[in-house]
Amino acid sequence: MRANVWSGRNTVQVENVPDPQILNERDAIVRITATAICGSDLHLYDGYIPTVKRGDILGHEFMGEVVETGKGVSNLKTGDRVVVPFPIACGDCWACRHELYSVCENSNPNYGIAEKFFGHSTAGMFGYAHITGGYAGGQAEYARVPYADVGPLKIEDDLTDEQVLFLSDIFPTGYFGADLCDIRGGEVIAVFGAGPVGQFAIASAVMMGAERVIAIDQYDYRLQMAVNRARATDVINFSEEPDIVEQLKELTAGRGPDAVIDAVGMEAAHGHGALHALDRAKQATRAESDRPHALRDAILACRPGGIVSVIGVYGGLMDKFPSGAFMNKGLQLRAGQCHVHKYLKPLYEHVKQGHIDPSFVVTHRLELDKAPDAYEIFKHKKDDCVKVVLTP
């Protein structure tokens, strides 16, 4: 089959590789009909995630048609249309039983690598380096899906691929970021990053009843999408005025937002002055893996007693964590790779009911064979790119 593989920093290529096979009785094979490039794929592309290897098939957002099932998979049959969640979760361990699917205790065969980096192992993930298991990803014609009796969501209506594809990651991830903010109605929520995940975090915060949602980015076209499609009430463009913390205080009459969502992660573009230069230099020389301006500013901007919700991906270590602000303001720091399985059905219901059409983020559609071009377009935000969908 054809598959998009990592072949060195800033390089991917579409190659012929063997077709996947059933390895366990709980596996299924899916013929992929749509797959997307995620912002976190760029962290791999840029070489910031440890343990990625030449030849790894990338991609963790995909959907398609079941073509084969292992004998332990009774809920799916050949021909079923499914969306596949990006974390690989067994459904049986203590974590899965408590809906903490992204920290499944059994799905990562490389638990030793993960323990070295994180202290504990976390769940396996599709197409996301060997620290999360070394599973082939979904930017390919076919994928093997482990624990297929637990993960895949059956799509049984005539919604298009683009309307349901993002249930695999970015819609639940954005929703999870808002869910961590304990929104009860009337809050002010600030969202760092108006990329695809940020768009869904904004839309979700609005759906949950936040009164004002402030989108923060450096690109006007993304901020326009945040207002027009995700229904943000305010925007901050930090390319025009770099002091985000001060602007958030102004917009809230000094209080600060009740909760702040970091939908940026380890490769933040904003930040200024000597600290930014130091972070860039340390990250370039791999002395610091994470460039954490968004997280620092989120902590400084959040109102005392508020919540900082981290859904942007970090990979290792950061410098100059504002521990004084964090402690003295009494903040709660909440984070995680999304427990997608928990949100699949309720969010699918929102899509079916027409409360949201997740396809609004799609700006580019290319064939799988054009993946190298697609990565460049996405990385450099050419042609006002927000989200790229690839079709095998």
Place this chain on the structure above:
Amino acid sequence: MGSRASITVLRSREELERLWRDARYRPEQIDHARARVRFVEAPGDRGTEIHVELEPGVSGGVLGEAVRKLRGTEPLAKAKDGLHRFKQQVETGVIARSDGAPEGQQLRRQLRQRPAQPLEHDELQRAGA
């Protein structure tokens, strides 16, 4: 300290003690004649802790141990693999296999992963999948 391994499995103590004796589950990576195994009820709803202590000297000398530690073939690494595989078999019924680690959990393979892309048929057979 260096010769102990442990894991928590979401099953009752009675069931785990029974499965530990069952040839279909009993971890072959552990030299059972030279290991002391304790089953302890875990706090709350966590299931049962399994503690394995390897007999001193089972590793075969300081130098031999250092070499095997590097390769992940020392008895302790194998015992950890065995515990993880036991937990997987008991909780999920399968061994977690990926394209990069088709044999499942093996500490000795972790630094020599194959790329995360599907295997050829003969590779699969060698990996026991």
